[in-house]
Amino acid sequence: MKTTTRVAVIGGGVVGCSVLYHLTKLGWADVMLIERSELTSGSTWHAAGGFHTLNGDTNMAALQGYTIKLYKELEELTGMSCGLHHVGGVTLADNQERFDMLLAERAKHRYMGLETEIVDPEEIKKIAPVTNTDGILGALYDPLDGHLDPSGTTHAYAKAARMGGATIETHTKVIETNQRSDGSWDVVTDKGTIHAEHIVNAGGLWAREVGAMAGVYLPLHPMEHQYIVTDDIPDIYEMGSEHPHVMDPAGESYLRQEGRGLCIGFYEQPCRPWAVDGTPWDFGHELLPDDYDKIEDSIAFAYKRFPVLETAGIKSVIHGPFTFAPDGNPLVGPVPGLRNYWSACGVMAGFSQGGGVGLMLAQWMIEGETERDTFAMDVARFGQGVITPGYTLPKVIENYQKRFSVAYPNEELPAARPFRTTPMYDIFSDMGAVWGQQYGLEVANYFARAEGEPSYETPSFRRSDAFNATAREVTAVRNAVGINEVHNFGKYLITGPNAREWLDRVMAGRIPKQGRLSLTPMLSPKGRLIGDFTVSCLGEEEFQLTASYGSQAFHTRWFEQNMVDGVALENISDKRNGFQIAGPNAREVLAACTRTDISDMRFMDVRKICVGMTDCIVQRVSYTGDLGFEIYCDPMAQRQLWWTLWNEGQTHGMQPFGMRAMMSLRLDKFFGSWLSEFSPDYTAAETGMDRFISFKKNTDFIGRAAAEAERETPPARQLCAFEVNADDADVVGYEPIWIDGTVQGFCTSGGYSHFAGKSIAQALIPRALAHEGLAVEIEILGAMRKATLITEPLFDADGARMRGA
Numbered sequence: 001m002k003t004t005t006r007v008a009v010i011g012g013g014v015v016g017c018s019v020l021y022h023l024t025k026l027g028w029a030d031v032m033l034i035e036r037s038e039l040t041s042g043s044t045w046h047a048a049g050g051f052h053t054l055n056g057d058t059n060m061a062a063l064q065g066y067t068i069k070l071y072k073e074l075e076e077l078t079g080m081s082c083g084l085h086h087v088g089g090v091t092l093a094d095n096q097e098r099f100d101m102l103l104a105e106r107a108k109h110r111y112m113g114l115e116t117e118i119v120d121p122e123e124i125k126k127i128a129p130v131t132n133t134d135g136i137l138g139a140l141y142d143p144l145d146g147h148l149d150p151s152g153t154t155h156a157y158a159k160a161a162r163m164g165g166a167t168i169e170t171h172t173k174v175i176e177t178n179q180r181s182d183g184s185w186d187v188v189t190d191k192g193t194i195h196a197e198h199i200v201n202a203g204g205l206w207a208r209e210v211g212a213m214a215g216v217y218l219p220l221h222p223m224e225h226q227y228i229v230t231d232d233i234p235d236i237y238e239m240g241s242e243h244p245h246v247m248d249p250a251g252e253s254y255l256r257q258e259g260r261g262l263c264i265g266f267y268e269q270p271c272r273p274w275a276v277d278g279t280p281w282d283f284g285h286e287l288l289p290d291d292y293d294k295i296e297d298s299i300a301f302a303y304k305r306f307p308v309l310e311t312a313g314i315k316s317v318i319h320g321p322f323t324f325a326p327d328g329n330p331l332v333g334p335v336p337g338l339r340n341y342w343s344a345c346g347v348m349a350g351f352s353q354g355g356g357v358g359l360m361l362a363q364w365m366i367e368g369e370t371e372r373d374t375f376a377m378d379v380a381r382f383g384q385g386v387i388t389p390g391y392t393l394p395k396v397i398e399n400y401q402k403r404f405s406v407a408y409p410n411e412e413l414p415a416a417r418p419f420r421t422t423p424m425y426d427i428f429s430d431m432g433a434v435w436g437q438q439y440g441l442e443v444a445n446y447f448a449r450a451e452g453e454p455s456y457e458t459p460s461f462r463r464s465d466a467f468n469a470t471a472r473e474v475t476a477v478r479n480a481v482g483i484n485e486v487h488n489f490g491k492y493l494i495t496g497p498n499a500r501e502w503l504d505r506v507m508a509g510r511i512p513k514q515g516r517l518s519l520t521p522m523l524s525p526k527g528r529l530i531g532d533f534t535v536s537c538l539g540e541e542e543f544q545l546t547a548s549y550g551s552q553a554f555h556t557r558w559f560e561q562n563m564v565d566g567v568a569l570e571n572i573s574d575k576r577n578g579f580q581i582a583g584p585n586a587r588e589v590l591a592a593c594t595r596t597d598i599s600d601m602r603f604m605d606v607r608k609i610c611v612g613m614t615d616c617i618v619q620r621v622s623y624t625g626d627l628g629f630e631i632y633c634d635p636m637a638q639r640q641l642w643w644t645l646w647n648e649g650q651t652h653g654m655q656p657f658g659m660r661a662m663m664s665l666r667l668d669k670f671f672g673s674w675l676s677e678f679s680p681d682y683t684a685a686e687t688g689m690d691r692f693i694s695f696k697k698n699t700d701f702i703g704r705a706a707a708e709a710e711r712e713t714p715p716a717r718q719l720c721a722f723e724v725n726a727d728d729a730d731v732v733g734y735e736p737i738w739i740d741g742t743v744q745g746f747c748t749s750g751g752y753s754h755f756a757g758k759s760i761a762q763a764l765i766p767r768a769l770a771h772e773g774l775a776v777e778i779e780i781l782g783a784m785r786k787a788t789l790i791t792e793p794l795f796d797a798d799g800a801r802m803r804g805a
């Protein structure tokens with residue numbers, strides 16, 4: 001056995017083998033995989049082998065498309081068979097909401113180049129004759145759906161990796177992983193120790209245990225899952241061609257042909273987590289006992305949808321465990337807080353996603369960044385030290401149960417909540433707050449305070465029943481003053497003699513003088529947007545940064561990777577809370593709450609001010625685009641600050657407002673939002689963030705060369721705003737933009753401007769076409785909506801209110 005290697009991949013399931021192959025494909029040959037038993041000895045061997053592109057996250061869907069297209073390449077490369085059956089598949093919709101979801105997916109697929117189509121019940125009958133289409137409105141047909149041989153495919157990845165120089169040690173169990181002071185690892189196995197520069201945890205069912213060897217908790221959990229293979233069915237084997245896949249969300253089932261019969265699996269509601277306290281090391285090539293009770297209702301439903309099943313005998317039952325993360329997407333990337341330790345686990349659909357996971361991880365390790373935004377599968381998206389096994393378990397159960405449910409853009413899932421709350425939780429609840437959740441934190445979406453406003457927002461693809469409450473809150477901000485919390489900003493304190501110099505290198509924008517703020521993009525070396533920050537200079541050696549709350553671990557990881565001596569970084573996201581007040585009366589409210597004269601406080605000023613009894617950091621800036629202040633304080637004093645501002649606010653028309661109103665208000669100014677307009681998928685010049693880059697500063701900031709190249713040769717696409725002739729549904733994101741009959745762009749986000757009474761979209765379109773008045777069509781839920789490019793903000797176009805004295 002080799003005793004040194006550049007990368008030690010732990011786990012020889014489909015994911016570990018894909019990672020190993022992709023590392024060799026991208027040029028690293030000195031890599032090895034360590035498997036405690038034979039390859040495929042975890043979840044992989046008993047998988048049903050189905051694959052499909054459908055995924056609520058667009059980047060995940062694209063990576064699933066990559067995975068599926070890779071199999072042919074793998075077969076050609078290795079001469080091995082993956083047992084591919086590209087039979088296509090339909091996903092059924094039995095109600096309008098499900099159909100809306102399919103229409104939205106279809107629209108997204110257009111600019112992704114995926115050839116899906118919407119089919120009606122008659123066509124479904126022709127494509128998938130075993131389906132009883134009673135009550136079915138339509139379906140999404142995907143020609144890429146299919147299935148394969150799980151073992152053959154895993155071995156094909158392994159062979160391709162070996163051909164690229166990788167070695168594979170089977171029957172070798174990793175028992176310890178110990179980090180050396182230089183950041184490399186001793187991987188201790190039952191056959192000896194391997195010194196590795198990097199570790200990849202692809203431990204699948206045992207990923208939790210493998211992670212614990214390095215002292216890290218990975219938020220995933222195994223669930224039991226069962227599918228049934230029938231005896232031969234004449235209707236099937238006499239068809240002449242292979243029956244395609246049928247996904248029936250109403251019945252929470254997936255069905256396909258297996259041999260001369262059918263195979264059907266279920267995501268049943270009475271589901272069961274497996275190995276709650278840890279996966280036994282002696283669990284091997286074995287199945288769990290058959291459990292018909294658990295899937296009794298699902299089978300009864302399936303008999304109605306697929307009547308041929310009723311008379312078919314059962315040949316075999318496959319019941320085994322596989323792992324899920326709290327949101328069902330994989331856990332991939334550098335594990336926050338550890339050097340040279342990478343995660344490739346929590347992959348619940350290894351045959352749809354394994355190729356994409358392997359490619360992204362290999363790019364990340366070898367090239368330093370991935371070619372597209374991977375946040376939806378980034379292991380950092382659950383934070384560092386925030387998520388616990390107690391949180392993961394109910395979330396994973398919820399995810400399993402909702403696997404086939406409609407995923408609405410405004411939906412707030414209920415499991416494991418409330419988890420993290422601020423001192424305002426009870427006060428806001430008493431005021432009618434309707435809560436959402438970000439990164440485990442409760443965030444008020446809106447306040448049901450007026451007659452008829454619902455205390456629960458019904459999930460919908462169309463304008464929701466929170467519409468009127470949101471409108472009322474927007475009006476309060478624009479006409480008087482609104483207040484909400486600033487708890488859902490990620491916040492960092494940067495101190496030390498080299499703080500300014502370091503910020504100048506890490507941030508592309510100008511670092512402000514003492515007492516001032518600046519807005520700045522943070523770029524990757526390739527010039528992609530990896531953050532949009534507000535930097536506040538509180539002292540020559542003291543800076544506060546604010547950005548997206550959900551990206552805390554993502555940003556902290558980046559800061560730590562680029563840290564230098566003489567700089568101290570502290571994540572203070574939950575240590576500094578407070579409020580923002582915004583609207584024409586905001587200044588009067590603040591002035592009345594402090595003895596400090598704030599009349600000379602300019603836009604983008606920051607000051608330390610005592611407000612009521614509380615020392616605060618006050619900055620004059622607001623994402624609402626209005627006159628506004630962000631007021632940060634110690635959470636211990638937050639309630640005192642609240643009562644000071646709220647009591648004073650009563651004489652100024654103050655109303656609380658939530659995230660729904662905030663997202664409407666920012667549209668009035670065409671402000672982008674993180675992971676919609678601003679994400680690693682886009683560059684600064686594409687999104688207009690280049691106006692915040694300081695090309696004048698004498699620093700080789702990260703991403704400078706790429707940003708300068710874009711200045712020389714502007715990118716092909718540009719972010720623009722559109723006024724949409726919408727009906728009862730606004731743009732959410734990723735809807736295609738049609739220009740002269742072809743898809744030439746896509747929406748990044750949108751919504752309803754309650755201030756202007758207009759439906760607004762933001763979209764990336766070809767730069768050459770981006771001029772005022774351009775007429776386009778946007779496909780929203782299957783309907784073509786006329787839209788016009790606009791350049792003048794809907795509110796405060798000259799900035800007089802936001803910036804004015």
Ligand SMILES: Cc1cc2nc3c(=O)[nH]c(=O)nc-3n(C[C@H](O)[C@H](O)[C@H](O)COP(=O)(O)OP(=O)(O)OC[C@H]3O[C@@H](n4cnc5c(N)ncnc54)[C@H](O)[C@@H]3O)c2cc1C
Nearest residue numbers: 011013015036042043044048049050174204205349350351
């Ligand atoms: C019944 C069922 C049906 C399924 N159907 C499908 C489907 O149709 N389509 C689909 O895409 N997915 C399906 N899946 C899910 C699929 O099986 C998983 O997504 C996939 O197998 C995960 O692969 P993995 O490599 O991450 O993990 P695993 O397959 O669990 O592999 C992990 C490997 O790591 C090894 N290992 C762990 N710890 C150590 C250690 N300390 N030292 C050395 N080696 C170690 C294990 O022995 C194991 O071989 C199904 C799962 C089940 C249970």
